[in-house]
Amino acid sequence: MWEKNNTKKVVIIGGGLVGSICACFMAKRGYAVEIYEKRDDIRKTPEIRGRSINLALSHRGRNALKALGLEKEILDSAIPMKGRLLHSKKGKLKSILYDPSFNQCIYSVGRNYLNKKLIDAASSYPNVNIYFNRHLTRANFNEGTVTITDSKTCEESQVNADLFIGADGAYSKLRLAMQQTAQFQYTQLYIEHGYIEMSIPPENGNKMIPNHLHIWPRGKFMMIALPNSDSSWTVTIFMPFDIFENLTTGNEISRFFRETFPDSVDLIGESSILDIFMKNRPSELISIKCSPYHIGSKFLLIGDAAHAMVPFYGQGMNAGFEDCCLLDGILEKNNDDIAMSVEEYSGVRAVDAHAICELAMYNYIEMRDLVNTVGFRWRKCVDNVLFKWFPNKWIPLYNSVSFSSMEYSRCIQNRKWQNKIIYRSIISLGIIIGTLIVLFLKNVLN
Amino acid sequence: MWEKNNTKKVVIIGGGLVGSICACFMAKRGYAVEIYEKRDDIRKTPEIRGRSINLALSHRGRNALKALGLEKEILDSAIPMKGRLLHSKKGKLKSILYDPSFNQCIYSVGRNYLNKKLIDAASSYPNVNIYFNRHLTRANFNEGTVTITDSKTCEESQVNADLFIGADGAYSKLRLAMQQTAQFQYTQLYIEHGYIEMSIPPENGNKMIPNHLHIWPRGKFMMIALPNSDSSWTVTIFMPFDIFENLTTGNEISRFFRETFPDSVDLIGESSILDIFMKNRPSELISIKCSPYHIGSKFLLIGDAAHAMVPFYGQGMNAGFEDCCLLDGILEKNNDDIAMSVEEYSGVRAVDAHAICELAMYNYIEMRDLVNTVGFRWRKCVDNVLFKWFPNKWIPLYNSVSFSSMEYSRCIQNRKWQNKIIYRSIISLGIIIGTLIVLFLKNVLN
Secondary structure (H helix, E strand, O other): OOOOOOOOEEEEEOOOHHHHHHHHHHHHOOOEEEEEEOOOOOOOOOOOOOOOOEEEEOHHHHHHHHHOOOHHHHHHOOEEEOEEEEEOOOOOEEEEEOOOOOOOOEEEEEHHHHHHHHHHHHHOOOOEEEEEOEEEEEEEOOOOEEEEEEOOOOOEEEEEOOEEEEOOOOOOHHHHHHHOOOOOEEEEEEOOEEEEEEEEOHHHHOOOOOOEEEEEEOOOOEEEEEEOOOOOEEEEEEEEHHHHHHOOOHHHHHHHHHHHOHHHHHHHOHHHHHHHHHHOOOEOOEEEEEEOOEEOOOEEEOOHHHHOOOHHHOOHHHHHHHHHHHHHHHHHHOOOOHHHHHHHHHHHHHHHHHHHHHHHHHHHHHHHOHHHOHHHHHHHHHHHHHHHHOOOOOOOHHHHHHOOOOOHHHHHHHHHHHHHHHHHHHHHHHHHHHHHHHHHHHHHHO | OOOOOOOOEEEEEOOOHHHHHHHHHHHHOOOEEEEEEOOOOOOOOOOOOOOOOEEEEOHHHHHHHHHOOOHHHHHHOOEEEOEEEEEOOOOOEEEEEOOOOOOOOEEEEEHHHHHHHHHHHHHOOOOEEEEEOEEEEEEEOOOOEEEEEEOOOOOEEEEEOOEEEEOOOOOOHHHHHHHOOOOOEEEEEEOOEEEEEEEEOHHHHOOOOOOEEEEEEOOOOEEEEEEOOOOOEEEEEEEEHHHHHHOOOHHHHHHHHHHHOHHHHHHHOHHHHHHHHHHOOOEOOEEEEEEOOEEOOOEEEOOHHHHOOOHHHOOHHHHHHHHHHHHHHHHHHOOOOHHHHHHHHHHHHHHHHHHHHHHHHHHHHHHHOHHHOHHHHHHHHHHHHHHHHOOOOOOOHHHHHHOOOOOHHHHHHHHHHHHHHHHHHHHHHHHHHHHHHHHHHHHHHO
């Protein structure tokens, strides 16, 4: 038990990815940190499938790991993905690199592996205490305390702190309490699509072209596959719920897969597809926006609790990790004045978090549909050429989001500015060509 | 205790305006009705100020009262308002009638008076039981029960029913529970404006031009006054919170009122204004949209619990009363099949409730700003003339919302159609006049 006089105490609700990395940042600042995690210690329990088991680690997430000296270890067991690999219905394959100019990659990393490493990292600080099987039951904003309940004994305890950080995910209980206070803006949106996770076993994994995020874009829906370190691939199908609901019999499911994703059937295994489809309902996808992220001078939301997003930009974890870097920087700048810092954090972060929530929603359309269009590929080409020529001036949207720390809202502004320039260039080009044709015809006719 | 075999039992959470009128409708259908109201019986307690004490009753609300045989009694003690009365800064007055063609009015009615009458009406049915000081603590969607807690003894009881109706207002506990189930879309938005209520005492009330809703439109904010049956007027000022916060001293408040609402100072009384402003914080205004309104086959939200709106269209209560009529009609059509009816209700009502929430937001801009513009008055004139000529074809927006039962979403479509026609007429007129001028000039020059 590490505590010294005048040390600030931070209570973190949730020991998931964002909660545990946040604990490391706060411990590094010298705060006395307590994590309350509602589940058992995942380092001691068998893996539970359910939530997406792969994550795409990119620049912002890496930055946070780097600040804690954890980047190298995590990257060593992650699998680089240098581009998208599109599967057509006829089995034709096409690789579209994320960054042909500078070869930057995103990294497929296992959620459980990463969470265990981060819990280990947090535990290694003498000033961090982690309590498992403890969940938040009440937040007492006026008194500045929370009530934590032992999930096994149901015993309640009042917990004090100088700062309470809600890192308790998309279904955050701290946020639920904050939502019931005045002036808290809140939106939860379930999209009309759900997902089901399957797997390509290691023995078939080597039949997949490596180092890519595989996509079967089918317009209204899509399937994707991310590589795992054991040579297996995690396959996720995203579709409108009504299409899922229409696939009730084994025959229907088989026919659907053979017609829509023919080259995937032998890789996943037909019996495995049928088994998973018959036994599982598709899971929901929720997008959450709220503001402010703080209540009073010591309650704060970070990660999915503040801004759960649909998974299509691979930025959920990255944004959550960036939250922690940002908070750490603001506390540093304000000499650990917590009241001032939570307010400042809330003010600057909400606009960017809302922006990435929007981008994630947009990227679903890009992944499942636009990647197949001529316009998308032409634009990608133009972007790549300009990026190569002007690497500091012309950063394509995907690159600014995934391979830079540019504020998410500025990524969108940047894209709008680029669109305007391209639009004007096309118009100018049209006028020039038109003029040339007129001049040419005039000469010929004379 | 009224109950017979095979009678359907309905539990209504909340005995406010919408809860009590809903009880009447359900009792009339022959259901065994229980109301659980968290406050004391308002018929036995002194009036508590706080929530807006006047309401504007219009067509949809009257329709519901009429169906229960209550309209005449309520209208007899309500005060008709035939138009808006605008107060300029210089004290100039201008009446703008709501409906100069057919003289339709809205009616100012006291919230407490109406609530008491409706509780009386509900109590008069032998098959209605009302329990006061009882609040909902849990909804058990899977079991189809709710847990009700006695606010005084804290005793909990499990309550069964065939249908649970949440009429527990903008901060509904049933909705909070529903929000935590999958696929529930939810948005709460606090607008940046708050309000403070004052009063013109009866002895000054006769100095006000009667039978109008008085408005002091001031662009970014406004003040309004509605008449009460005791000759007093309830005055409400709506303003951005930051303007309220800047009015801290008596001097500042006095100067603000003398400069902004000069003719109101003597009516309300300066000391009374100062007293209220120094002692009260402005209240918040919340707008809530959610869907669906039902969970499973027997939980349903109505009124503010489903669609709390800002008060600027005077439709909150009217929409809530219309909810009850609509539900009653759907139950009738479906031979009291509750599961089928709650789903159908939810499907048809959400789109209209969302529409009136939007309209209410828009109407704030109209009331505080647009009413002062030439464009608004010109449009109002055009609308009135066309409405008089084509009463079934050209119903102005305000009239379709306040004086008809047209679906709220259709009121908006209707307005868009009208806008298009007016726009095209102006363009056509421009072309005709232009052509005539050209022909004229041609003749003159020849």
